[in-house]
Amino acid sequence: MEFDENIPIYLQIARSFCDRVLAGELKAGDRIPSVREYGASIGVNPNTVARSYERLTNLGVIYQQRGIGFFIAEDAKKSILKDARERFFNEELPKFAERAKLLGISQKEITEAL
Amino acid sequence: MEFDENIPIYLQIARSFCDRVLAGELKAGDRIPSVREYGASIGVNPNTVARSYERLTNLGVIYQQRGIGFFIAEDAKKSILKDARERFFNEELPKFAERAKLLGISQKEITEAL
Amino acid sequence: MEFDENIPIYLQIARSFCDRVLAGELKAGDRIPSVREYGASIGVNPNTVARSYERLTNLGVIYQQRGIGFFIAEDAKKSILKDARERFFNEELPKFAERAKLLGISQKEITEAL
Amino acid sequence: MEFDENIPIYLQIARSFCDRVLAGELKAGDRIPSVREYGASIGVNPNTVARSYERLTNLGVIYQQRGIGFFIAEDAKKSILKDARERFFNEELPKFAERAKLLGISQKEITEAL
DNA sequence: GTGGTCTAGACCACC
DNA sequence: GTGGTCTAGACCACA
Numbered sequence: 055m056e057f058d059e060n061i062p063i064y065l066q067i068a069r070s071f072c073d074r075v076l077a078g079e080l081k082a083g084d085r086i087p088s089v090r091e092y093g094a095s096i097g098v099n100p101n102t103v104a105r106s107y108e109r110l111t112n113l114g115v116i117y118q119q120r121g122i123g124f125f126i127a128e129d130a131k132k133s134i135l136k137d138a139r140e141r142f143f144n145e146e147l148p149k150f151a152e153r154a155k156l157l158g159i160s161q162k163e164i165t166e167a168l
Numbered sequence: 169m170e171f172d173e174n175i176p177i178y179l180q181i182a183r184s185f186c187d188r189v190l191a192g193e194l195k196a197g198d199r200i201p202s203v204r205e206y207g208a209s210i211g212v213n214p215n216t217v218a219r220s221y222e223r224l225t226n227l228g229v230i231y232q233q234r235g236i237g238f239f240i241a242e243d244a245k246k247s248i249l250k251d252a253r254e255r256f257f258n259e260e261l262p263k264f265a266e267r268a269k270l271l272g273i274s275q276k277e278i279t280e281a282l
Numbered sequence: 283m284e285f286d287e288n289i290p291i292y293l294q295i296a297r298s299f300c301d302r303v304l305a306g307e308l309k310a311g312d313r314i315p316s317v318r319e320y321g322a323s324i325g326v327n328p329n330t331v332a333r334s335y336e337r338l339t340n341l342g343v344i345y346q347q348r349g350i351g352f353f354i355a356e357d358a359k360k361s362i363l364k365d366a367r368e369r370f371f372n373e374e375l376p377k378f379a380e381r382a383k384l385l386g387i388s389q390k391e392i393t394e395a396l
Numbered sequence: 397m398e399f400d401e402n403i404p405i406y407l408q409i410a411r412s413f414c415d416r417v418l419a420g421e422l423k424a425g426d427r428i429p430s431v432r433e434y435g436a437s438i439g440v441n442p443n444t445v446a447r448s449y450e451r452l453t454n455l456g457v458i459y460q461q462r463g464i465g466f467f468i469a470e471d472a473k474k475s476i477l478k479d480a481r482e483r484f485f486n487e488e489l490p491k492f493a494e495r496a497k498l499l500g501i502s503q504k505e506i507t508e509a510l
Numbered sequence: 511g512t513g514g515t516c517t518a519g520a521c522c523a524c525c
Numbered sequence: 526g527t528g529g530t531c532t533a534g535a536c537c538a539c540a
Contacts, residue, residue, distance in 0.1 A: 063348070143281060151282055215517075234524060318512085332514080393503070
């Protein structure tokens with residue numbers, strides 16, 4: 055796995071799980087790897103993976119069964135989508151638009167590039 | 169001046185100068201405030217301002233006349249625009265598009281929101 | 283470690299690392315000391331060492347693994363050599379030659395002294 | 397007049413006078429411009445020029461006749477040459493040689509480039 | 511443990 | 526007056 059410098063690894067890991075849920079790759083009830091196993095497989099300290107799982111748990115994306123492991127939550131996809139769409143329209147899109155405006159990039163150019 | 173937590177102050181200062189150049193508020197040859205003066209005016213340590221100026225110098229946005237101060241470079245606007253537009257089309261826009269796709273947001277929705 | 287007055291310490295530190303890479307003393311992948319450790323060992327403030335490391339990072343000589351430390355980059359030696367040789371032939375040597383000429387020192391004298 | 401960043405302007409000015417003496421352009425007894433006049437002609441603060449003249453006076457290259465101006469000293473050329481040659485052989489040349497060695501540049505390459 | 515950022519204050523060279 | 530460098534010490538995010 056490759057990481058973007060400048061963004062904390064634990065955030066990138068958490069996000070990758072969200073993306074895989076959205077993509078349908080992971081479904082409610084699926085078990086995800088243990089922090090140790092997953093850390094080893096991507097070359098990251100288990101502590102860092104644990105931090106990602108903690109974050110995902112707080113977001114309600116996964117839940118823990120003590121002694122067994124972590125699992126995708128029932129309504130993971132729904133809650134991720136809701137959060138993400140809200141943030142997208144309220145934060146990312148306006149920021150994107152403002153940036154384009156500052157750079158003198160017309161909406162037409164953007165539409166074409168998309 | 170208000171600062172976004174989570175982003176280093178020195179980067180925000182540097183960026184604000186770039187924005188002001190792009191907006192035409194600052195022009196080639198204009199002198200910008202001394203590190204002491206500007207630091208005092210925005211409530212930031214002069215060292216931090218100096219770090220911003222150092223960065224802007226490396227980017228070719230400003231240049232120094234020793235013992236006198238810093239000035240907006242001749243082709244500041246051009247170089248900022250070039251860099252920023254490149255980054256916009258090569259990084260920000262694709263990232264934005266991919267994100268929208270992942271969230272199941274159609275191009276139509278985006279165009280309307282813009 | 284002894285420092286030449288008149289030259290910023292952080293530059294001398296950076297340069298000493300470059301020299302050690304060129305000399306083969308440091309190789310790609312080698313970890314260099316932490317800013318605290320190295321600062322203590324040479325009697326310099328950790329901030330100053332950090333500034334050296336920042337510079338070396340910009341030059342592509344070292345890279346950072348967050349939370350772990352700094353390491354010699356894969357092609358550190360190559361990039362240092364390339365830069366240094368260019369500067370040598372384009373700047374240092376012509377300057378040296380011109381100086382000798384101005385002082386009326388023949389090439390023969392130089393060759394002998396070398 | 398163009399100045400090399402990184403080297404104090406007053407040193408560059410002083411040096412340019414030495415060079416012109418060595419080149420025979422300025423001779424013993426010649427009057428050099430007043431600090432005010434010269435400063436204006438090269439776009440430098442008179443204080444800075446004064447500092448150059450002070451340095452040259454200390455080096456015995458020029459002397460001052462109060463109320464009249466500065467003049468090239470009788471044995472200016474001789475003293476400059478002596479000093480410069482000494483420094484050349486004792487400092488510049490060894491430094492140059494060491495640098496070439498570190499970069500793996502053979503004496504043959506240097507001789508050819510010269 | 512690691513480095514990153516910021517502050518406060520000092521001293522210096524230069525203009 | 527200007528910026529450049531350095532120190533000391535603090536707090537923080539990250540692994």
